[in-house]
Amino acid sequence: MFEELNDAFQKYFVEWRNFAAQRHNRKFFDQLKPTAVAWKTVDITDFNTRFAQLRPLCDHIALTWLNERWVASMHLKEASIGGVVHVVKLMMRRPNSTDAVGLDHVDFYHASKQEILQALQVDPSIKTTHESNGPRCAWESIWFSGGEAKLRTDTVIDQVIGDFKEVDEQVLTQ
Numbered sequence: 001m002f003e004e005l006n007d008a009f010q011k012y013f014v015e016w017r018n019f020a021a022q023r024h025n026r027k028f029f030d031q032l033k034p035t036a037v038a039w040k041t042v043d044i045t046d047f048n049t050r051f052a053q054l055r056p057l058c059d060h061i062a063l064t065w066l067n068e069r070w071v072a073s074m075h076l077k078e079a080s081i082g083g084v085v086h087v088v089k090l091m092m093r094r095p096n097s098t099d100a101v102g103l104d105h106v107d108f109y110h111a112s113k114q115e116i117l118q119a120l121q122v123d124p125s126i127k128t129t130h131e132s133n134g135p136r137c138a139w140e141s142i143w144f145s146g147g148e149a150k151l152r153t154d155t156v157i158d159q160v161i162g163d164f165k166e167v168d169e170q171v172l173t174q
Contacts, residue, residue, distance in 0.1 A: 001053035002079065008103035009037050009082045015146025016106070023126075028119040032108035035155045036073075037081045038089040040104040044070070047092045054088060062160040066133060068095050073156045089156055105141070105148035109155060116140055116151045136162045 013034075020029035041047040051072055055061065059077035063070060069092035076086045085106070093099050110116050120128050120140060131150075132138035137159050139152040 001050045002057060005037060005039055005088065005103070006081050008039075009085065009106070012103055012106060012146045013082055015144065016149065019142075019144040019146065024123045025119050028110075028115070032110055032151065034082075034085050034106050035109045035152075036087040036089050036107040037085050038091060038104040038106070040091050040093050040099060040101045042093060042101050044092060046101070047072075047090065051090055054090065062164070064160070064163060069093070073160050075157070087156055103147065105150050107139075107150045107152055107156060109152055111153060113153050116153070120151075 020026055023029050039050065041050055047070055054074055057076050057079050058074045060075040062073045064073070065071075071092070072088075072090040074088045074090060076088065080086050081088065087107075089107075091104065093101060117140070120126055120142075127143040129141045129143070130138070131141050137154075139150040142149040142151065
């Protein structure tokens with residue numbers, strides 16, 4: 001699984017660099033930091049198999065039930081994807097979905113939401129969508145020949161921490 005993920009990321013990143021090189025504001029795209037690679041699985045069996053393959057490489061894992069499917073946020077303890085990414089989001093495909101499986105997207109971090117929006121407005125040829133999963137998790141998706149890039153002002157680890165804080169508050173107030 002690790003090699004398959006790493007190979008898919010390498011191909012994705014070639015396309016990402018080509019995309020960035022063609023932008024009006026290339027400097028902005030070059031400074032984005034990839035923070036997570038997301039892999040979509042066919043079903044629970046595929047998810048469990050790939051989870052078991054990645055688990056020994058990790059030191060922190062959080063499982064979340066989100067949109068009728070399991071999502072695992074996995075921190076690689078020593079290895080990295082493409083030599084730069086240390087977090088894998090392993091996701092089941094949603095029920096009744098026909099989405100492609102495999103490398104789904106890469107999360108890229110930038111500290112300023114305003115700068116992200118400005119960079120996307122400068123180049124109207126970029127296909128973008130604003131997306132969210134609840135009140136604490138939002139991003140701008142870019143669609144290009146290599147797939148999807150999610151531009152975020154937080155990381156999946158920030159999201160996991162926020163989720164657990166919310167659960168902790170629920171536990172303490174019940």
